[in-house]
Amino acid sequence: MSKMDKYISPTVMAIPPSGIRKFFDLVTQTKGVISLGVGEPDFVTPWHIREACFYSLEQGYTMYTSNSGLPELREEIAIYEKKKIGVEYNPVDEILITVGVSEAVDIAMRVLLEPGDEVLVPEPCFVSYAPGADLAYGKAVPVPTYDEDEYRLRPDVLEKHITSKSKLLVLAYPSNPTGGVMTQEDLAALVDIIIKNDLIVISDEIYSELTYVGQHTSIASFPGMKDRTIVMNGFSKAFAMTGWRIGYACGHPDIIAAMTKIHQYTIMCAPIMGQMAAIEALRHGEAEMRKMVDDYNYRRKLILSGLREIGCSCFEPRGAFYCFPSIANSGMNSEDFCEKLLFEEQVAVVPGNAFGAKGEGFIRCCYAASISNIEEAIERMGRFITRHRKC
């Protein structure tokens, strides 16, 4: 086959291949794997939500919705966000329904960035932000966060990375991959810096319901921050609805209007089946969602205690469904560790450097797995670590 590379835009060519993808291929070739490598709930979407979708199909809801999404869904989201983060959004022009937070991130970057604009991205972090910035011809500037700070973004570190080109800051707490959260006080320390430097914030709050210690706080709830924050959230994690692809963005009407402009030409609207299901989730899904959160919390304690027992140092993750232990005492780098662990003990975890250079020396272990799988994985990892301990 002839090579067609030369036809592909240099911008796309320059985006490095995903570290996760590479590892995925390895894992699928291995038999008998226990995977703590997933990034989604182990629950299936609650039945009442699935059932509401069947009903909507029976009723014939199979058409486009308005570009911004079903008005009922936007109204439910407005009620939900007011209760959850204490910020009021007008469902008419301050909320846009998207195809997951993934789309929201993409179109927000395209709306806000001009060539050369810098996006401050605290690392380690979810994999989409830097490519999102690249594709919008901006430039992602990694801002390190540290294990000893439980991966909270430190104001002094943030300030050091701000330049005259800085335009956007991504805040994504509770954090994938670390499980770290930022409290009200942690966020308060950033507000002045953000306002002084005229930054816009993308606040990816997809894991907000999965906060196990204390309350989730949004940066948008601070005085002066609502207009310069785009709050993004969705149904994937809290309601176990990853495959439905429904998320949303809330923000200033001008920004939402601009995002809607891209959305209408590229996506038209998020799928109506998913939107119907999302309405049911917000209207009647709280109880089942709480049960799932309790269940994650049990397993969070189990995996943390297990990891510490086998000698992995790990801070207590207060959100999401990940632990991010250090593998320093193995003397291996993250990728070698994960590959060897996979080959020798058939346990899949994700190398920390897949989430940015700051993740090197760590691994992401997802505890959205059954109790027996967590216990078995810990036992295997324990054997592995004992065998390879360097210090």
Added chain:
Amino acid sequence: MELKQKILQLMENDARLSPRTIAVMLDEEEAKIASIIQQMEADKVILGYNTVINWEKVDGDGAMAMIDVKVTPEREFGFSRVAERICRFPEVRCVYLMSGTYDLSVMVCGETMKDIADFISHKLSTLDNVQSTVTHFMLKRYKQDNLIFEDPQEDKRLVVSP
């Protein structure tokens, strides 16, 4: 929620959870959890631990019936004395007092349908206070104790994802 309730909720879903695991999940001492469980066993809050088995998958798939039993209640004892008597038969798996057109719902297991028919005609319907019985043979089990028999439970997620 009270600690006892939390323990019970966890154990109702998985009787094999060890006190140690439960202790970790609830942030408690293992010894404390073990002693609460022991106490609940002694108090008959926890009656025992069964295994839910799909007998269809192994030889030895027996017969089962639900029997609606009408009973003449007794002064002072109501339905209890008859119910307790019925419970004594090893063939009987469950006995419930019901509202509606009959009084006791009795679940009976046997190796064959004939075993069950014999049990009803010789033992159950001959009891003094039993007025009548209606027998429904079970044809297939779909769900029991919150477990679905033919649930394709395999993990459908991608093995690694962001």
